Structures are given as structure tokens and as C-alpha cells.
Amino acid sequence: MPNEAGGSALRGRRRSAEAAPNADVRRARRSARARNWSLFVLFTGPNILLILAFTYWPLISNVYYSTLNWRLGSSNATFAGLDNYVRFFTSPGGLEVWRITITFTLATVVGSMVIGLLVALVLNRRLPGRTIARTAIFAPYVLSGVGVGLVWLFIFDPNLGLLSHVFRFFGEASPQWFIDPDLALVMVIVVYVWKNLGYCAVVFLAGLQSIPNDLMEAAELDRAKPLTRFFRVTLPLLSPTVFFLTVTTILSSMQAFDLLRIMTPTGNGTNMIIFEVWLQSFGAYQRAGYSAAISVVLFLTMLVITSVQMRFVERKVHYA
Amino acid sequence: MSHVRTSEHDPVQGTQHDTDRGTQHDTPEDTPVASPKPRARSRGRSDWAEAFAPRNLTATIVAGYLPILLALLIIVLPLLWMVISSFKPNPEIITLAPTFWPQNPTVGNYEYVADRVPLGRVLMNSVITTSVGAAVKVFLAITTAYALVFINVPFKNVIFLGILVALMVPPEVSMLPNYLTIAGLGGLNTLWGIILPGLGTAFGTFLLRQQFKTLPRELIEAAELDGAGHWKRLWRIVVPVSAPTIATVALVTIVGEWNDFLWPMLITDDPNVMTLPVGLNLLRSIEGATGTYGVLMAGAVLVIVPVLVIFAALQRYIVAGLTQGAVK
Numbered sequence: 111m112p113n114e115a116g117g118s119a120l121r122g123r124r125r126s127a128e129a130a131p132n133a134d135v136r137r138a139r140r141s142a143r144a145r146n147w148s149l150f151v152l153f154t155g156p157n158i159l160l161i162l163a164f165t166y167w168p169l170i171s172n173v174y175y176s177t178l179n180w181r182l183g184s185s186n187a188t189f190a191g192l193d194n195y196v197r198f199f200t201s202p203g204g205l206e207v208w209r210i211t212i213t214f215t216l217a218t219v220v221g222s223m224v225i226g227l228l229v230a231l232v233l234n235r236r237l238p239g240r241t242i243a244r245t246a247i248f249a250p251y252v253l254s255g256v257g258v259g260l261v262w263l264f265i266f267d268p269n270l271g272l273l274s275h276v277f278r279f280f281g282e283a284s285p286q287w288f289i290d291p292d293l294a295l296v297m298v299i300v301v302y303v304w305k306n307l308g309y310c311a312v313v314f315l316a317g318l319q320s321i322p323n324d325l326m327e328a329a330e331l332d333r334a335k336p337l338t339r340f341f342r343v344t345l346p347l348l349s350p351t352v353f354f355l356t357v358t359t360i361l362s363s364m365q366a367f368d369l370l371r372i373m374t375p376t377g378n379g380t381n382m383i384i385f386e387v388w389l390q391s392f393g394a395y396q397r398a399g400y401s402a403a404i405s406v407v408l409f410l411t412m413l414v415i416t417s418v419q420m421r422f423v424e425r426k427v428h429y430a
Numbered sequence: 431m432s433h434v435r436t437s438e439h440d441p442v443q444g445t446q447h448d449t450d451r452g453t454q455h456d457t458p459e460d461t462p463v464a465s466p467k468p469r470a471r472s473r474g475r476s477d478w479a480e481a482f483a484p485r486n487l488t489a490t491i492v493a494g495y496l497p498i499l500l501a502l503l504i505i506v507l508p509l510l511w512m513v514i515s516s517f518k519p520n521p522e523i524i525t526l527a528p529t530f531w532p533q534n535p536t537v538g539n540y541e542y543v544a545d546r547v548p549l550g551r552v553l554m555n556s557v558i559t560t561s562v563g564a565a566v567k568v569f570l571a572i573t574t575a576y577a578l579v580f581i582n583v584p585f586k587n588v589i590f591l592g593i594l595v596a597l598m599v600p601p602e603v604s605m606l607p608n609y610l611t612i613a614g615l616g617g618l619n620t621l622w623g624i625i626l627p628g629l630g631t632a633f634g635t636f637l638l639r640q641q642f643k644t645l646p647r648e649l650i651e652a653a654e655l656d657g658a659g660h661w662k663r664l665w666r667i668v669v670p671v672s673a674p675t676i677a678t679v680a681l682v683t684i685v686g687e688w689n690d691f692l693w694p695m696l697i698t699d700d701p702n703v704m705t706l707p708v709g710l711n712l713l714r715s716i717e718g719a720t721g722t723y724g725v726l727m728a729g730a731v732l733v734i735v736p737v738l739v740i741f742a743a744l745q746r747y748i749v750a751g752l753t754q755g756a757v758k
Contacts, residue, residue: 146583149660153577154589157570160630163611165596168604175606182606232497237490243498245745247505252741252748254689256707257734260714261512264723270524272511278526304504313753365600368691368707372714384602384692391606392696398606405603416598 169409175402182391182398194403207404211382214299215363221303223355226310231340233311234318244315248308255305255368262301263373291379298370298380305369306362310355317351318344357419361412383408512734516540516727523724539728546716546725551702552709553732555621559694559705560687563625567687568680571634576664578635579642580650590639597632602692609696619700627693634679637754641675642668674747681744682751685737706733 176194180187198204229247233240250258265272266287274284287297321344329339345352367384374380377389383404391401515523516539518532543549578590608627617623645668653663669676691707698704701712710729717725741748 143583146581150577150581150583150586153573153581153660157574157630157635158589158593160570160627161593161596161632162630164608164627164630165599165601165604165632167611168607169599171607171610172603228497229501232494232501235490235494237494237498240498243502245742246502248745248749249738249741250505250509251752252685252689253737254691254707254733256689256691256710257730260710260726260730261508261734263714264515264727265508265511267723270723272508275526275528304508308505309752312749316753361600365602367602368689371691371695372711375715384600387602387605388692388696392609402606405606409599409603412598412600 172402172405172409175399176406178399178402180397180399182396184396187399190399194400195407197400198404198407207381207383207386210295210380211364213295214302214366214380214382215360217299218302218306218363218366219356219359221299222307222310222359223352225303226307226355227314229307229311230314230318233315244312248312250305251309253305255366256372258301258305259369259372262297262304266297266373288374294374294379298366298373301369301373302363302366306359310359313355314348314351317348321347353419353422357415360415364408364412509734509738512727512730515724516731518724520722520724523722539724540732542722542725543713543728543732547701547704547709547713549709549732552704552706555624555703556688556706558621559624559690560684562621563628563687564680564683566625566629567631567634567683568676570629571631571638571679572669572676573664574631574635575638575642576660576668578639579645580663580668581660593632593635596630597636601628605692605696608693612697617697619698619703621703623697624694624703624705628687628690631683634683637679637751638672638675641672645671677744678747678751681740681747685740685748688737689733 177190177192178187179190179193198207233244233247264270268274268284268286268288271284277284285293287293325343325347326339329343334342364382365384366382367388370377370380370382370385371388377385377393381389387401387404387408389395390397390404514530514532517535517537519534519536519538522528522533574593578586604627612618612623612627615623617626649667649671650663653667658666689707690705691711694705695708695711698708701709704712710726710733713729714726
């Protein structure tokens, strides 16, 4: 943040220029500073206290809880060291959560970005009426995950759902989406992509519209084929957008919960990381210590992803 | 989070002309979110002519409207099916040959929802938690952002950094400790227990700070010379001038609070204190097994349609807020 650095340097210089003010001035300045501080505390205090109490304090307590062998609601806990972490990284249950988390995240990130880009490319044509289309395609992104989950629960129902009617039309039996864990995962991935692709489309569209027109015209004059133009001009120029979306969609996919909980209440085959945090402490089990350890791992993972992003964004991906 | 774009426009000029056009000045020009500019509008007619010229017609339809229609169908059909099904009596749902439109439309499903969960209470709880939560959050975001920009104290940037880092902590990570805190305070099955932990706001503070920083110094200094204190400067000058950004923060917050599920679900098991999404989760566990999907669709309509209406009316602000940071 160059501005801030410059600001403080300036402040330092100002202070030294006024090296020897008389006592009155100094007192007045001190009281002004005190007044500023009390005002600052008044303005920011409540918000900062809330953030400390409900964001920072939990981070610290999670680290503490994660070292305990402790059931939620029980009054005795024993020290467990790193057992909870070891368990999450080595036990079959823990590895299964990793597998599901990675599958879900990869599939939803790639799915919503690829489809989002396709939609954005179409919407980038000057078609009358595209504003309405854009609005409609973005809409699912703002809807309640619970509501959307209910809607798709009905669509996927193997006996009564819209999809089952389609399967029946082709003479096939509907897959058992709710029973087979792998199919359940496919199902929630499809719905999650449906809900989030509009976000990717709108962000991609903004990226596409920031590509200078003359570049495309130059490529056209060179008789570059549409596909060549896409891969040689459009995509490289979109790289900052691609990078940004990759990071943000990874982060939000890792936080998916509402949809999964509604569509697959027991998490059989779909208990990715947040689901597991909930399931372990509040759901089927009461393993608070283990749940806290998973929370810590989740937080660290997200921290790493975010810092990689900040690094990169500052370095090279920006071209404009 | 340096990827977030700061606006370099003259906000004063922008706002005087733009308040009726929404977040124009804090939305990058290249965002599709911005309302059509006069330039774009005058191009509208030629867009039609261009798109439907005989030589372009095939391309327009095959590469333009067909994919758009397909995308719209995929997006809209499930929602339409939800609304239609919510008015179908049960026999029309439990059938192998469903009709598109309800043959005997009924509001029975809605009455049934109201019978199973205390619908009035649940709706009211959602309205209360959403409005109180959003109002407090926006208020705190405004005062915090103002202090961070306009009140001169040392270490201000360190404090801001602390707030920024909080932005990266997903609330789900804090659920267990927060549950213990709120339970310890006696907040289980209370509305304040639902509202309180979410009140600290990093997102709103961040967005508003970016906006406040673009305000011209002279504007604030003029007010200072007139003898207006910080409180007056904030509400008389800074807030009115930043109305579109504040609206953006408010709308995104309202939608977020309305949809919030995990935390209210942890903190309530009494239907009388549940918010709508939690009530629907309960409904799903009662009705899901029996396949009374008309009832579930009625519930889904109740949680989805209010947001759809707000979104349709004010999408510019909401999309701008949600895609902040996406566009440089």
C-alpha cells in the first residue's frame, strides 16, 4: 500500500518540522489527539469488538479445542495433542472427506467456469435482449441454498421428479440419486454449478468487455480463425479474470453447505469439509475436538489460497 | 485485497447526476452491471438492424439466441416448475403423467405449510433477523469506514488490516466456539442469539472505506470550516454522497441475512424461533420422505420469491456488490 507508506513518511516530516512547539500548543495538540482517539473508538469500537469476539476469538479457541478429546456437552475433556489432526489426515473417514471435498471443489470450479465462459461469450455479442438474459442467469446466485435445494430435490426425485419423467420418456429407469453416494455427489455438483455459473458468466463478461476492440479487429484482419482468435487473443487477455474466478470459486465451493444439507441430509457421499465440521460436532456425533481440528485445517487452507492470490495479483496477472 | 478496484471518478459530480441511475459511478464502465449509458442506448437501434440483417441472421440465431434460450430454459425452468407445482394438488404431483399447468390449482399446499410450521412466526422471525441484522451491520459499516478514512489517529491502517483479515475467515469456521459463547450467554432459541454473532461487518466496512476514500478532501474540509463535527459531516455529507454504495452494501447484506442457514439452524430447535430457511429444513425432514413435493415447493416459493423480486428490481446494485473485486 504505497499511499499509506507515503502518508506516514509525510506525517513524520511534519512532526520534525514542528520540533519545539511551546507547552500550550503541545497540550492543545495532545488533547486534540485524545479527542480524536475517543471519537475513533466510539465510531469503530462496537464493530471491532464484535469482530474480535465472533471472528478472532473463535479462531484461537478452535486451536485450543482441537487439542482436546472432548464431546460436545460433556464437562470432561482430555488433552489429545495432535491426535485429531492426525486422524483427519490418516483415518479412512478423514480421507473420504478430503476426496469428496477435492472432487466437489474441482468439479464445481471447472464446471461453473467453463459454462460461465461459454455463456459470457454468447452474451458478449451485441444481441438485443441480452440484458434480461444476463439478469436471469445471475439470479440463482442470490437465492437461498435451502430453497434451491428443495426445488432440485423434487426435480431429481427418482419417481416423481422432472428428470425421472425425462428418463421414462427415453425408456430408462431414473438413477437412484439419493441412495448411491457417488450419484448423490454428482447431483449436488450439478445443482451447485447451476446456482453459481451466473456469477462466473457476469464476471467473465466484464472481462471480455474490457478487451480492447482494436486487438480483435487486428486479429480479424490477419484472418485469424475464430478459434485461433479465442485461444491466442481472448483467453490470454482474460487470464486475470480466470485467475480471480479460480480463487474465488474455490473459496466459495469449499464453504458449500446449505445445498448439501438439504439435498443429502445425512451427508452420505457428500460430506465435504464444512459439512463434516457440522456433522462431527452437531450432527450425528459429538466430537467437538475433532470438529475444531477440521475447522483449523479449513481455515489454514483458505488462508494459503488467499495469500497466493494476493501475491499473484500484485505481481503479474494484471495487464492493464 | 489489492484486487479490489477503487473508483477514480469524481463522486460528487457522479452522485448528483447519478443517484437515480444507481451505482453508476462506483461500477466500472466495463461492468455489464452498469445501466446502459446514453452511448449504448443510441446504439440500440443499430444493434437490432445489425443482428437481424439478412447476412447476420443465421449467425444471430444459431450462435446467439439458441444458446441463450437454452441457458434461459435451464435456469428458469426449475424455478417455474417450483411455482407451478406449489399450486398443484397432491394427486397431480404423485403421477407418472404430469401436466405442465395445474388442472385444479389450489393454495392448499401453502395452508399445509402454515399448518406444519408456525408460518407467521417463522416469516416474522426472518423479517426481524434480516432487518435488524442488516440495519445494524450497515450502520456499523458506515461509522467504521468513516473513522478509518476521516479521523486521524495513529495505527489506523493496522486496525484496517485486522478487519481485512477477518474478511477471509469463513463464518463456518467459527461455528463451534460461537455456539458455545452464545449458549453460555443463554442465547439458544432466541432471536438475538441468531443475530448477534453476525453483526461485526468486515465486508461492508471494506466496501464503504473504498468509496469514502474517493471523496474529495475539499468537500469534507469545507464542512469542517463551517464548524460541523465528525458526526454531522458523516450524516450530512458523506452518507448522502455515498448513497449508491451504501444501497449496494445494504442489499447484499439483506439478501445474505435472509438466506442465512447454518448459524440459525445451530442455534434454534424451537419452531417458534426459527427463521424461514431453518423452518423449511424442518419441513423437509417431515415431508421429504413422504414425497409431498407440492408442500415443499410452496415452502421454497416463500423463501425464494421475495429475493427474486428484490433482485429483479434492484439487480444493478446487488450484482455490483457481489462482483466487487472482480473487475479492475
